[in-house]
Amino acid sequence: MGAAPDKIQKICDRVLRRIEPTQKERVRTIRLANKLVSLLEGELRRRGIQAQVRIEGSVAKDTWLAGENDVDIFALLPKGAPREMFFKVIESAKKIGGRWQVEYAEHPYLRTEIGKYIVEVVPCYKVDSAGEMLSAVDRTPFHTKYVLEHITEREKREVRLLKRFMMGTNCYGAELKIQGFSGYLCELLVLKYRTFRGVVEAASRWSVGEVIDLEGAYSSPDEARELFEGHPLIVIDPIDRNRNVAAAVSKQNFAIFVRACQDFLASPGEKFFFPNKIKHLTDEEIKSIFRRRGTSIFCITFKPPDVVADVLYPQLRKTERSLVAQLSRAGFEVQRSDVWSNGRSVILLELAVAKLPKVKIHVGPPITSGTGEFIKKHLGSKKSFSGPYIDEDGRLVFEIEREKSEAIDVLEEALSKKESFGKHVAKAISEGFKIYQGGQIVRLCRDEDFREFISEYLSHRLSWYR
């Protein structure tokens, strides 16, 4: 960890020059945001809807990165407002123009593209305190308020550096596709450690179960750990002690960030902020790597169900886990697996071996219990190769016929039963799927985004080592 502070400083300065919005961009963004607020206010007034319209998110907090172009506008409804009001707000929001689309998370909201900007209009309730919140979005105005009350101008630059570092190392984003660090979490980390470098130095020493409690809401880290058991990182929300701001952070992304911090301190570089691009492999390269690995790779493809990414990805992951579990139970070793979705959805499964022997060891009850029907059942069976015998550990054993000795048969049965699959994914699969195997998979690479996915899968490497 011997990098001179100077070197890190120089890198940060160079990075800042690329990520801080220019005065021109700042003016343009804020002008647009204000204009949209006015438009929406006018529209709501015209319809007689009582709602307070505010800019939220990184534009409000002045922590957005150059070129990010995300504008979040919240419409705060009075506490007692009926649910139809949400839809009326969305109807009004359509009038601000752009290529709009209504999305559904916990609540409906409107997403619209205006020029290079992506604008989200989110209706929520205006509550007096965190205790009164009715949904997660009601919390956002409190977050904005907390950050603006505590952050200094200098710290905003540190937040920008941290966000870019998270992006560059692939752990930025609390959405369920990513399971990483949110923008608000980056802001809190800077409020805690004051500088980007401070965050990185602290995080390089983190271990699983790390607790950060800015407002001292708990008397000890262990108290917080008990409440958020199993979370690798616990950052108590300063405006709601019952919430872990880092709840979305997976073990994997936690470890990626910690390792990135360790590696950055040992050998700092701009590549942590701006990694090299993934090299797209050609069809021939992909086929050749498949051959060289010697594994059996299956891609199950189907038409993605019509749901947002935050619904789709957890379901794809759930389906992936179910398939891996069923293959393992049938005796197959799944070496690695992944999911991808764009024009179609893909679940990739890589098996060490796709064909197992017909015979398998089947262990019976221990000697201290009776054999019940165990011996009777298998002794006369045509599917028994041998047994009963007693193995070296004293366990009663039959060698019986494995029901499915080909992985493809296990897969096909699992895909017809769809046990523990994500709900919408199960439905999509029941409408049709294809299984591509080995070299056939390159056919999916007509989609360059899939080619990038498979290229990344095969050369799988932390971004700063690319």
Add this chain to the structure above:
Amino acid sequence: MGAAPDKIQKICDRVLRRIEPTQKERVRTIRLANKLVSLLEGELRRRGIQAQVRIEGSVAKDTWLAGENDVDIFALLPKGAPREMFFKVIESAKKIGGRWQVEYAEHPYLRTEIGKYIVEVVPCYKVDSAGEMLSAVDRTPFHTKYVLEHITEREKREVRLLKRFMMGTNCYGAELKIQGFSGYLCELLVLKYRTFRGVVEAASRWSVGEVIDLEGAYSSPDEARELFEGHPLIVIDPIDRNRNVAAAVSKQNFAIFVRACQDFLASPGEKFFFPNKIKHLTDEEIKSIFRRRGTSIFCITFKPPDVVADVLYPQLRKTERSLVAQLSRAGFEVQRSDVWSNGRSVILLELAVAKLPKVKIHVGPPITSGTGEFIKKHLGSKKSFSGPYIDEDGRLVFEIEREKSEAIDVLEEALSKKESFGKHVAKAISEGFKIYQGGQIVRLCRDEDFREFISEYLSHRLSWYR
């Protein structure tokens, strides 16, 4: 366990008729034993060797089975006698005739075949108490004395039943090839539980760590368990509280005996004493079963080293364990394995899969420790497929090339290094070995004894279910 006592009684009566020596056999055996004692006494006297000659073993205790034809003769030397005296006793014993051979266990002894009889002449020291014993054989006269002082005529019949039951269920014999129950152990069990049926009923309820302490040498079973930790069955030697008479009994044979007792009580039959023979499979049947199992079977064969079975078998087992461990470490799943020795020695290894993919997962240090040379070592290596990346559990991972992806290569390397092999076996292997694979193995069946071994291996079944 609902068999009527009558039924068991009838079976026992029928079995006894087959296993109790006839009056004719009794007279013939005892006459021979006495004649040999006289011959040896005369020879020792002629050479001026001071030794007391005695009949020991099951002939002395009158617990031998019809047709067993084993005669044990001990020559007890005075405590102070020099070691050369052992060899002088053996020289004298050669004069009793037959096809003799000198064997070496803890001490040398003479083994000779006279007609249908196998006679062993064992020199030992005559000591006053168990505490003075210099070697295991010195204990034998004390065992004989203890049994003869306690056993009734009726109990001798019960011992014969128990021994035959142990033979029939394949757990009789304390020698290292078998790792089962000795004759003396059978006698003690009958002294404890009075009848064959009593032993069987008690044993059907045994669990691992069972303690039998006839003379109450320990204040509690736990005290004995602590001393003989890991032994599945602990039977305190009445003449030496520091010895477990059942020390040789493996977990496997313990469980076989317990299961046999349970099954016998549930459904008694003569087959527990006299099981059906193993059916010898034809070459074609063996090849067909190999195909049907779908596994990869390897037989490593070599000329057996010139040592007794009690030395050879532990070494074959040790070599087998070492090969299994090395294959497992290399990623191969050994489904089952076994050893055999007759005209040649064979180590059989049955693998689920004999070829693994080239790529394997290689896990690095946890995030709480530095990466040291781990990343540097693999990042530049041509043997890395991908990595470093971080898996779902937060572990640092490289995918690297498996050194040996064919089981045969792992085997050949292990056979050239011979790590953790039995000493004499290692030497024998270094003088030459062959590996037979799959269908080639039938070539070894020109030896009918091997055919029986492989037939038993493939249909592997507790003897009373044959």
